[in-house]
Amino acid sequence: xxxxxxxxxxxxxxxxxxxxxxxxxxxxxxxxxxxxxxxxxxxxxxxxxxxxxxxxxxxxxxxxxxxxxxxxxxxxxxxxxxxxxxxxxxxxxxxxxxxxxxxxxxxxxxxxxxxxxxxxxxxxxxxxxxxxxxxxxxxxxxxxxxxxxxxxxxxxxxxxxxxxxx
Amino acid sequence: xxxxxxxxxxxxxxxxxxxxxxxxxxxxxxxxxxxxxxxxxxxxxxxxxxxxxxxxxxxxxxxxxxxxxxxxxxxxxxx
Numbered sequence: 319x320x321x322x323x324x325x326x327x328x329x330x331x332x333x334x335x336x337x338x339x340x341x342x343x344x345x346x347x348x349x350x351x352x353x354x355x356x357x358x359x360x361x362x363x364x365x366x367x368x369x370x371x372x373x374x375x376x377x378x379x380x381x382x383x384x385x386x387x388x389x390x391x392x393x394x395x396x397x398x399x400x401x402x403x404x405x406x407x408x409x410x411x412x413x414x415x416x417x418x419x420x421x422x423x424x425x426x427x428x429x430x431x432x433x434x435x436x437x438x439x440x441x442x443x444x445x446x447x448x449x450x451x452x453x454x455x456x457x458x459x460x461x462x463x464x465x466x467x468x469x470x471x472x473x474x475x476x477x478x479x480x481x482x483x484x
Numbered sequence: 485x486x487x488x489x490x491x492x493x494x495x496x497x498x499x500x501x502x503x504x505x506x507x508x509x510x511x512x513x514x515x516x517x518x519x520x521x522x523x524x525x526x527x528x529x530x531x532x533x534x535x536x537x538x539x540x541x542x543x544x545x546x547x548x549x550x551x552x553x554x555x556x557x558x559x560x561x562x563x
Contacts, residue, residue: 334510336505371522462507477507479502480505
């Protein structure tokens with residue numbers, strides 16, 4: 319009798335809810351981040367996606383309505399020169415079912431907070447190691463839900479406040 | 485005089501609009517993705533970034549992942 323092994327699940331799909339307030343028209347949408355060996359794809363809405371590919375030096379942003387794409391400049395983030403803003407612990411809060419640490423940051427123009435929960439609180443124990451060795455490592459997006467944080471936590475929520483000239 | 489309002493004052497000068505963007509994790513799932521998910525479709529054409537017209541939506545442009553510390557993953561070598 320022949321047997322067929324299902325292909326191992328090698329990639330990750332992270333779904334988060336994004337909400338913008340303070341604008342003329344508040345916006346809420348779901349963001350789907352797909353992480354695989356070839357890179358990362360982030361679908362921010364039906365009209366746009368960002369690809370960060372392992373074989374391209376810079377991310378590209380796709381615009382589906384007119385089938386175009388642009389290269390996203392990385393001039394401000396030369397490898398090894400950018401480590402992200404300094405994070406300051408500001409307490410503990412519950413985010414949904416996750417008990418989380420809250421950390422705040424500012425870079426002079428923007429300010430924000432991130433909430434991080436122990437990885438074992440977010441993922442099934444059987445896949446914690448897999449996530450750390452593949453998806454978590456590849457995700458790497460600082461201040462993005464689903465990103466691995468300090469190897470033992472996962473970002474479960476973020477908040478960014480920005481003053482926009484009008 | 486009926487029908488006339490008082491003196492028209494200039495609209496208040498607004499210099500900044502404060503936007504707050506929140507993002508909350510909903511789920512993380514293991515899956516197998518199609519290779520095409522990580523390819524630029526062949527019928528897409530590249531345009532210079534300067535050709536982009538900023539949308540007047542009041543919503544800031546999407547954040548550049550690399551500005552948030554993202555480093556593209558190293559290629560995975562398969563035996």
